Amino acid sequence: MADLRLRRSVLYMPGSNQRALDKARELPADSLILDLEDAVAPEAKDLAREQVCAAVKSGGYGDRELIIRVNAPQTPWGEQDLKAAIEARPDAILMPKVSSTAVLEAIANRLEALDAPEDIDVWAMIETPAAILNIEKIAQARRTVPGSRLTCFVLGTNDLAKDTWAQLVKGRAPMMPWIMFALAAARANGLTILDGVFNDISDVDGCREECRQSRDLGFDGKTIIHPSQIEPANSCFAPSAEEVERAQKVIDAFDLEENARRGAIKVDGRMYERQHLGMMRRAVAWHEAIVAKGT
Numbered sequence: 001m002a003d004l005r006l007r008r009s010v011l012y013m014p015g016s017n018q019r020a021l022d023k024a025r026e027l028p029a030d031s032l033i034l035d036l037e038d039a040v041a042p043e044a045k046d047l048a049r050e051q052v053c054a055a056v057k058s059g060g061y062g063d064r065e066l067i068i069r070v071n072a073p074q075t076p077w078g079e080q081d082l083k084a085a086i087e088a089r090p091d092a093i094l095m096p097k098v099s100s101t102a103v104l105e106a107i108a109n110r111l112e113a114l115d116a117p118e119d120i121d122v123w124a125m126i127e128t129p130a131a132i133l134n135i136e137k138i139a140q141a142r143r144t145v146p147g148s149r150l151t152c153f154v155l156g157t158n159d160l161a162k163d164t165w166a167q168l169v170k171g172r173a174p175m176m177p178w179i180m181f182a183l184a185a186a187r188a189n190g191l192t193i194l195d196g197v198f199n200d201i202s203d204v205d206g207c208r209e210e211c212r213q214s215r216d217l218g219f220d221g222k223t224i225i226h227p228s229q230i231e232p233a234n235s236c237f238a239p240s241a242e243e244v245e246r247a248q249k250v251i252d253a254f255d256l257e258e259n260a261r262r263g264a265i266k267v268d269g270r271m272y273e274r275q276h277l278g279m280m281r282r283a284v285a286w287h288e289a290i291v292a293k294g295t
Helices: 018-026 042-058 078-088 101-113 129-133 135-144 157-164 173-188 204-217 227-236 241-255 274-293
Strands: 009-014 031-035 065-069 092-095 121-126 150-155 192-195 221-224 264-267 270-273
Touching: 009 018, 009 227, 018 031, 018 042, 031 042, 042 065, 042 078, 065 078, 078 092, 078 101, 092 101, 092 150, 101 121, 101 135, 121 135, 129 135, 129 157, 129 173, 135 150, 135 173, 150 173, 157 173, 173 192, 173 204, 192 204, 204 221, 204 227, 221 227, 241 264, 241 270, 241 274, 270 274
Parallel strands: 009 031, 009 221, 031 065, 065 092, 092 121, 121 150, 150 192, 192 221
Antiparallel strands: 264 270
């Protein structure tokens, strides 16, 4: 738990906007997705690739995790994006439209052929109906596909809505079965999973409410599209002072000699089983990582 990586706020930044790439160096987002795909018009793809890769190479982003979202391999820009991203050496490459294990097999083969450094991970956008239907096998690719490098799922809820005709309503009831299915697959296979974006950048309260829902559902963090959404994401994915205090009490109680052989104990009038210890330790570790980061 000591090396817990914070991904509370994962901000998309359009690769064609140099001002945004520069500004991102000062924003308190945990991670940045430097986008070559949806946020970039076709005529600006080459410029975006050049600017994003130059930004990653030049650094200055502190401890922010840097991810480059490339265009799909079958597009006119996909292969060039991949080669340039490998040379830039981000923390991860985000692949769009991962609908089957075949996509991950293909990217693994290309990374090997291009001698990609081993410390570049692969993240997968889960944004199609086919991806939801194949989600278990896609998640298992972390172990079943040689060289897959898969470490993270990113939900693309806008694309899911487009392809299924599901409405993006408050509470997201139409999407909840797909969301939870993807989350269960990620957790069963040791993957990080990030929630999709909240579109209304003028509705900070609405963003905060959806971030809170994301955390309650079990996500590691929220992908966001505007700096105004960083604070809601960071605060909602941080355990409260009360939660940290309670977690530490439970940990301390189980550490007492008289409780060494007990499977369940009572703390402040509430019963806790030993299996709850993992959750409590995670809350404390999460809090400590946030304090160390200072945001």
